[in-house]
Amino acid sequence: MSRMLLRLNAVSEVAPLANLRQLFDLQELDLQIGRHQTELASVEARLADESALVKTRSKVSELEERSLQLRKEHASKSQGVQELQDKAKGLDQRLYGGSIRNAKELEALHAELQFAKSQANEEEDGLLSLMLAVDEAEAGLAMSHTDLGLAEKSRAQTVATLTNEQATLSERLRASSANRHQIVVGIAPALLAQYEQVRKARQGVALAKVERGMCMGCRLTLPASELQRVRTSQEPVTCSSCGRILYAG
Numbered sequence: 001m002s003r004m005l006l007r008l009n010a011v012s013e014v015a016p017l018a019n020l021r022q023l024f025d026l027q028e029l030d031l032q033i034g035r036h037q038t039e040l041a042s043v044e045a046r047l048a049d050e051s052a053l054v055k056t057r058s059k060v061s062e063l064e065e066r067s068l069q070l071r072k073e074h075a076s077k078s079q080g081v082q083e084l085q086d087k088a089k090g091l092d093q094r095l096y097g098g099s100i101r102n103a104k105e106l107e108a109l110h111a112e113l114q115f116a117k118s119q120a121n122e123e124e125d126g127l128l129s130l131m132l133a134v135d136e137a138e139a140g141l142a143m144s145h146t147d148l149g150l151a152e153k154s155r156a157q158t159v160a161t162l163t164n165e166q167a168t169l170s171e172r173l174r175a176s177s178a179n180r181h182q183i184v185v186g187i188a189p190a191l192l193a194q195y196e197q198v199r200k201a202r203q204g205v206a207l208a209k210v211e212r213g214m215c216m217g218c219r220l221t222l223p224a225s226e227l228q229r230v231r232t233s234q235e236p237v238t239c240s241s242c243g244r245i246l247y248a249g
């Protein structure tokens, strides 16, 4: 029994270094997971963002509204011109029909006819510029329909590309998560807890390699005693300056 305990102790004594190596793999994986999560979030944000299309659609309906309004105005003005022309025609018939002989009455009728004609001419000018405005609005509308068609096509392509990226990233994250589970079960719970704690406090990087006597996490030179402990201690040693778990590699 005691021999077995000794054996177990011996195993746990070599464990820290092996654990740190696994912890380092875990950190690499966690950093990769973090990158994929960021990418996935960006892909999903772009998938949800229909603002360009919404803008183009609203431009189309704005121009449709304007076109419709101008066509209505044109129809109404056109009717007004017709009425004035009919009125002038009626006055003309009365004036030259021969039924009115009174000079004063004829003079008044003549004045009324002149006025109706000038009014009709004026309205016709207005009708012409309205016609030009209708043409212009309809040309703009046709162009915006083309723009919308192109925007919809481009959006469909973007959505297809992003959906593929989303599926690929989701699959990678699923695989990484399974991989993470496998690594985690091999690490001592206390060390894992420490790792998670430092990771949270140090922007995702809990473990720092020691290179040329320097903590690669904060790039400060470690005191000789700390370096010595990194090499010999059975317990994880943390950098006295940044708090990261030091890994000799």
Ligand SMILES: [Zn+2]
Binding pocket: 208, 215, 216, 217, 218, 219, 220, 239, 240, 241, 242, 243, 244
């Ligand atoms: Zn450090």
